[in-house]
Amino acid sequence: MDPLAMDPLARTLVLPCGAVLPNRLCKAAMTEGLADRYNRATPELERLYAAWSDGGTGLLITGNIQVDRRYVERPGNVVIDGPQDACQLAALRAFAKAATRNGTHCWAQLGHAGRQCDIMVSKQGVGPSALASNNLAGYGPLLMRPTWPPEEMSVQELTDLTAKFAAAAQVCKEVGFTGVQIHSAHGYLLSSFLNPNCNKREDKYGGSAEKRSLLVLETYRAVRDAVGPAFPIGVKLNSSDFQKGGFTLEGAMDVAAMLDEVGVDLLEISGGNYENPVLLGGENVLNSTFVREAYFLKYADGIKERMKHTPLMVTGGFRSRACMEGALEEGSCAVIGIGRPLAGMPDASNKILRREIDTFPQYENDLDLPRALRWMKQFQLGKIVRTFMIQTWYYRMMILVSQGEKLQLPSGQLYGPMSCALFMEAWDKRQAASLLGLKTQGTVVNAGVIGRSVNAALVMTLSAMSFVADRLAGRRYVPHSIS
Numbered sequence: 465m466d467p468l469a470m471d472p473l474a475r476t477l478v479l480p481c482g483a484v485l486p487n488r489l490c491k492a493a494m495t496e497g498l499a500d501r502y503n504r505a506t507p508e509l510e511r512l513y514a515a516w517s518d519g520g521t522g523l524l525i526t527g528n529i530q531v532d533r534r535y536v537e538r539p540g541n542v543v544i545d546g547p548q549d550a551c552q553l554a555a556l557r558a559f560a561k562a563a564t565r566n567g568t569h570c571w572a573q574l575g576h577a578g579r580q581c582d583i584m585v586s587k588q589g590v591g592p593s594a595l596a597s598n599n600l601a602g603y604g605p606l607l608m609r610p611t612w613p614p615e616e617m618s619v620q621e622l623t624d625l626t627a628k629f630a631a632a633a634q635v636c637k638e639v640g641f642t643g644v645q646i647h648s649a650h651g652y653l654l655s656s657f658l659n660p661n662c663n664k665r666e667d668k669y670g671g672s673a674e675k676r677s678l679l680v681l682e683t684y685r686a687v688r689d690a691v692g693p694a695f696p697i698g699v700k701l702n703s704s705d706f707q708k709g710g711f712t713l714e715g716a717m718d719v720a721a722m723l724d725e726v727g728v729d730l731l732e733i734s735g736g737n738y739e740n741p742v743l744l745g746g747e748n749v750l751n752s753t754f755v756r757e758a759y760f761l762k763y764a765d766g767i768k769e770r771m772k773h774t775p776l777m778v779t780g781g782f783r784s785r786a787c788m789e790g791a792l793e794e795g796s797c798a799v800i801g802i803g804r805p806l807a808g809m810p811d812a813s814n815k816i817l818r819r820e821i822d823t824f825p826q827y828e829n830d831l832d833l834p835r836a837l838r839w840m841k842q843f844q845l846g847k848i849v850r851t852f853m854i855q856t857w858y859y860r861m862m863i864l865v866s867q868g869e870k871l872q873l874p875s876g877q878l879y880g881p882m883s884c885a886l887f888m889e890a891w892d893k894r895q896a897a898s899l900l901g902l903k904t905q906g907t908v909v910n911a912g913v914i915g916r917s918v919n920a921a922l923v924m925t926l927s928a929m930s931f932v933a934d935r936l937a938g939r940r941y942v943p944h945s946i947s
Contacts, residue, residue, distance in 0.1 A: 472792040473785070474817055477799065479729040480773050483643065483696045485569055485799070487522035488792060489813045492732070492779040492801035493573040493645070493700070495527040497540030497859065497891065498866055500946055501898040503533055504552050505542050505559035508866035508946060513563035513570065515865050516806060520814030523799070524563055524570040525645050525698075525732075528652075529636075531574055531628040534904050535581035535589050537652070539896035540946075544574075544632040553639060560640035571643035571698060572636040574629055574687075578653030579614035579662070584896035586904040589614040590621070591656050592663035592670060619667065625653075626683050630690035633697075643696030646687060648680050649734050655702060658719065659711045677719050684726055698730035698777075699723055703763035713763055721770040732777040732801060733767060735760055758782050764796045777801050784823040785816060804828070807858040810865055831857055831881050853881035856888040863891070883933035890926035893919055895946070 477485040498508040516524050530536045533543045548556070563570035579591035591614035598611075617625070633644045648654035656662040657679045663670050669678055680699070687697055701723070703716050720731055760780040768776050779801025782788050788800045805812050805824035815821045831854045832838065833846075840846025860879055864871060879887075896908035897919055904910065908919045 471817065472789050473800070477775060479696055479775065480727060481694050481696050481729045483569070483694070483729070485522045486567060487520075487813075487817065488788075488799050489521045489816070490523040490732075490777060490779075490799050490801050491516055491521045491525060491806050491813075492734075492803040493525045493527050493647070494803050494807065494858070494862065495538055495541070496862055496866070497527075497538045497888075497895065498863070498946065499540045499542045499895075501895075501900050502552075503530070503536070503541060503543035503899070505555040506946055507558075508863075509542070509559050510562035511868055512810075512862055512866040513559065514565060515810040517563055517566040517568040517570070519806070519811035520817055521802070521806065522569060522813075524568055526563070526570065526572050526641075528575045528577070528647065529572050529632070530576060531625075531632045532576055533902065534586055535577045535653075536585050537575070537577040537580070538582050539585055539892055539899060539908075544572075544635050545628065546631070548635055553635070556635065556639040560636075564640065564642060569642045569696075571645045571696065572632075572641045573645045573647050573700070574632050574636070575647030576625065576628075576653040578651075578656050579611075580651050580656075582892075582896070583611070583906060584893065584908040585899065585902065585906045586909070587906055588612050590617050591615075591653065592617065592665050595662055595664065597651065616665075619669075622669065622679060622682075626679075626686040629683050630686040633687040634690040637691050637695055643698065643729070644687065644691070645698040645700055645730075645732070646680070646683055647700050648683075649700040649702045649732075654680050654683060655711070658702075658715065661710045673715055673718055677722055680719065681722060681726060684723065684728060688727070696729045698732060699728050700732045700734060703733045703735045703760055703767065713766060716763070717767050717770045720767045720774075724771040724774040728774050730777055730799065731767075731771065731774050732779055732799075733760055733763060734779050734801075735763070757784065757787050758791065761791055761796055764791075768796065775799060779803060782824070783826050785819075786822075804858045807861040807865075808871060810871075827857070828854065834880065834882050837882075850881075853885040856884040857881050859888050859891075860884040879934065879939055880937060883930050883937070883939075886926045886930035886933065890923045890930065893923050893926070897923070 473489060474487050477488060498506055500506050528537045528541050530541045530543045531545055533545045579589040579597050581589040594613045594616045596611045596613040636644050658676050663676050668675055670676060701716060701719060702711055703713055723731055758781045761778050764776060764778050775798035777799035778797040782800050782802060791797050802824060808827055809825050812824050833850050841850055899909055902909050
C-alpha cells in the first residue's frame, strides 16, 4: 500500500460542496502587505504563492483581501472593491494562477477591517457601535497605534457591505481562485458584530446572540448566492475573544451550529483581537512567554459537537507531526492550519509529508528581543513589544520569498526581530504614502504637507536604523520595492 495513503496528513478531504482538498494541511491566512499603490495584486504575490503552491500544502488561504478600500488592515492589502478594470483582473488572474499551479487549492480570504483599520490610511473606522478599540491592551498610543471611535454603520451600509462581499467573491471565482473564506475573527468588522463589548446596537443586528450573528449569516448567504452551490466557502471564527464580557466559547459554539446549518464548507477557528492578540501566540500571550503547541485545539471539541456537516480547521501553534496526527485521528479537526512556519520555510509541508522532518520549524523558540532589552519581558508592555517584533520577522521573510530569495534558516535567525520591526514600520509607512486615489483621512494618507514630511522623515530614519542593525549583525540589507 502507498505509505501516503496511510498518512493522516496526506489524506484527501471532500468538502460539503463536493470540492476535494488534496491533503489535510492548510496555509492559514497571513497578511502579506505586497499590493501596489492601487491595492492591486503584484508579481511579488505571485512569487510568494508560487513558492507555497510548490511547497506541498494542500490549501492556501490568502491574507486579508479587503472589500472596502477605505478601511484596510494594512496599506499593502489587496482590495477588491466594486467593478474591477482590466488591469486589476489581469493581476488577480496571475495571482490565482501562481497560487494554484501545483494543483493546490487557493482561497481568497475576504474581509473588512472595521474599527481595526490601519490608521495610516483611515483614522476613523466603522463598526457596529461607536466604541473605540482598546488597542494592544491599552498600550496602543505608546506604540504609535492610537485609536479613534469608529462610525456606527447604518442598516443600509450593512446591506451594501454584504453586496461588497458577494461581488468580491464573484470576482475571485472568475479569476481562478478555487474558493473564498469570509473573515469573521480577530476583531475585524464581522467579528466585532459578534462581540457584546463592541456591539451595543438595539436594532436587528444587536442585542441577543442570534441578532449579533445575523450579519455573518447574511454575508454568507449573499456570497453563496453569488458563487453558486459548488464553489467552496469557508468562514474564520474566533473560538473566543478572551476578554471579560466578550465573545465566548459558548457563543462560538452557537454561531458554528448556525453556519453548519446554512452550509459552510469549512470552518476555521482561531481567537483574539487587537485588544488581546492571542492569535500571535496562544491564550497567555500577554501574560507569558511560553507558547503551547496547538493552543486553540482545546476549544475544538465543543465546537465540533455542534456541527453535523461542516469540517473543522484549527489554526494556531501546530508544529509536531505527532500532535497533528493525533488531532486528525481523534477527530478534533479535519484540517490543520499552519501559518508562521511556512513564512520561513515555504516547502515545509512537503518535508513533513515526505517524513524528512517530524516538526514544522519552531522559529519562535529562537527569536527574541536584543539582549539589552530582554529585561522588558517581565512587564506586560515588554511582552507585547516582543510579540509584535517577532511577528515582523515573519513579515520580512515573506517579503524575501516574494523577491525571489532562497531562505536558508538553520537557526531561524536571518534577521533580528528589532531590525525587522524597524524595516516593516518603514515598509508600511512607505506603502501608505504611495497609495493613490483615496479620499480617506489617515495619519499618512491625505495628511497634508506636515504629515507627509513627518512620515518621509520617519521612513528615512527607520530605514537607516534597520540598515545599520543589519550591517552590524553581518546581514545583507534588502531594500523596499514593489513592482
